[in-house]
Amino acid sequence: xxxxxxxxxxxxxxxxxxxxxxxxxxxxxxxxxxxxxxxxxxxxxxxxxxxxxxxxxxxxxxxxxxxxxxxxxxxxxxxxxxxxxxxxxxxxxxxxxxxxxxxxxxxxxxxxxxxxxxxxxxxxxxxxxxxxxxxxxxxxxxxxxxxxxxxxxxxxxxxxxxxxxxxxxxxxxxxxxxxxxxxxxxxxxxxxxxxxxxxxxxxxxxxxxxxxxxxxxxxxxxxxxxxxxxxxxx
Numbered sequence: 001x002x003x004x005x006x007x008x009x010x011x012x013x014x015x016x017x018x019x020x021x022x023x024x025x026x027x028x029x030x031x032x033x034x035x036x037x038x039x040x041x042x043x044x045x046x047x048x049x050x051x052x053x054x055x056x057x058x059x060x061x062x063x064x065x066x067x068x069x070x071x072x073x074x075x076x077x078x079x080x081x082x083x084x085x086x087x088x089x090x091x092x093x094x095x096x097x098x099x100x101x102x103x104x105x106x107x108x109x110x111x112x113x114x115x116x117x118x119x120x121x122x123x124x125x126x127x128x129x130x131x132x133x134x135x136x137x138x139x140x141x142x143x144x145x146x147x148x149x150x151x152x153x154x155x156x157x158x159x160x161x162x163x164x165x166x167x168x169x170x171x172x173x174x175x176x177x178x179x180x181x182x183x184x185x186x187x188x189x190x191x192x193x194x195x196x197x198x199x200x201x202x203x204x205x206x207x208x209x210x211x212x213x214x215x216x217x218x219x220x221x222x223x224x225x226x227x228x229x230x231x232x233x234x
Contacts, residue, residue: 003037012037013056024057072096075138080129083109083121095120096139103147103214104180104200107140144174144215153210154203157183157195169194173215181214 006012009027016022016039023043028036029052046055089095092110099105099122106126111119112135129138163169166184173179173196180200185193186209203212 001039003039006037007035009037012039015039024055026053026055028053072139072141075129075140077132077134077136078129078138079109079131079133079136080107080123080125080127080138081131082125083123086120086122089120090118092120095122096141098122099141100216101147103202103216105141105216107138109136109138111136141216144170146170146213146215149203149212149214151206151208151210152203152212153183153205153207154181154197154199154201154212155205156199157181157197160194160196163194164192166194169196170213170215172196179215181212183210183212185210 003012003015006015012025012027015037016025019039021041022039024040026038026040026046028038043057045057086095086098089098095108095110098120099108102122104124105122107123109121109123109129111121126140128140160169160172163172169182169184172194173182176196178198179196181197183195183197183203185195200214202214
C-alpha cells in the first residue's frame, strides 16, 4: 500500500514499525511521481528484479542492543567458527566495545563458560551463524564506528557523485552492504568528492587534506524503534 504522506526511508521504516500487522516496506527513490513508500502485511521474500528499488523485511523476533557505533543483532544459542579469541576481554560489553572500535570487525561471540572461563571472540564476517550451541550468543554489528586516517588515501574507491557532504558519504557507506570505508576529498579540482571502498585496508599514501575513514560494523541490517529491518535488494 502506497503511503503518500511519507517522504523518506527512515519515516517509511518507522511507520511500519509502529503499525500493527506491517511486515515489510519498499522504498522507491523515484517512481515518476517522486520517491514513494509502500507498506506490506506479508513477509514474503521479493523475487522481482527492479533496479534501484529496495525491499525491507521486518523481523521482530531478534533482540537489538547498542553500543557507540553498533546496533547489535543477537542470535541466541548459535555460534560460528573462525573467530579470534580476545583473552584480555572479561565481559560482554567490553567485547562489544572492542569490536565497535576495531576496523573490519563485524561480529562477536560471547561464551559465558568455555572450560577456561568466559571468552570473547571477534569476527570479520557478518555471516549469520547456523551452528546450535547452548548458552553461546552471536552478535552481529550494524552501523559504523569510524576510524579516521588523516592526510592519507587509498586507491580503488568508487566516486559517489551525488554525495555532497562527509556525513552523507558516511551514511551512504553505513547503509550499503559490503561498504567498508570512505574517503572524503574536500576539493578535488571538481569540488568535494566522496569515494566508497569495499576494502578495510589501512591507507598508506600521503595526501594532504584527504581523510580516509574505515567503518567497523557494517551489515545489511538496520534498526527502527521496536523492530529489526533486514534489507533485501530486489
